[in-house]
Amino acid sequence: MDAVWTILTVTAVIWGAAAGRMGAVSAAALEGAAAGVQLCLSLAGAVCLWSGVMELLRRCGLAEKLAGLLRPVLGRLLPRAAANPDTLAALSGNMSANLLGLGNAATPLGMEAACAMAAGCGGRASDELVRLVVLNTASIQLLPTTAASLRAALGSTAPLDILPCVWVSSALSVTAGLLAARLLEGVWR
DSSP states (O other): OHHHHHHHHHHHHHHHHHTTOHHHHHHHHHHHHHHHHHHHHHHHHHHHHHHHHHHHHHHHTHHHHHHHHHHHHHHHHSHHHHTSHHHHHHHHHHHHHHHTTOHHHHHHHHHHHHHHHHTTSTTSOOHHHHHHHHHHHTOOOSSOHHHHHHHHHTTOSOTTTTHHHHHHHHHHHHHHHHHHHHHHTTTTO
8 A cells, every 4th residue: 555655646746747736736735634634633532532432331331231232143143252251242342332333442352352263263264253354344333433523524514414324334234244254154274
């Protein structure tokens, strides 16, 4: 990816110089950098807000109740991982955070669960580990907080009006991913 960005940047500078528009190229670069910083600051606020909400849910016990609702589903999707209470707790927390659209909070728990699931696999991903990756990549989101935060930061007056589309597309992507993982289990063994 570094090579792609380098090629794009060098090409823009060369074309700008050849066209005699280096002033426009440098102005666009500075405007883009300023917009990037502004977007990062807007997202930082949203990440802090939703991470705080997740922490409140955890402290008042609602996160554990949500995780309890997920345990039967996780037990069927990932039976070996669900047999280990520590792995199951990490999986439940990961899925809870994904349902709330908190990818930043979900990542450490997903990595903890993946490391526990990878132990004893001999350097190859087990079918359950592949299903975990699919679940995290295509995660079902009830509340897409990151997407809503981006929309709000960019001026949307109704950042959550995308909810029905998010629900349908995330359910379809998880279903398709899990079906593909199930169909391809053992193909490369």
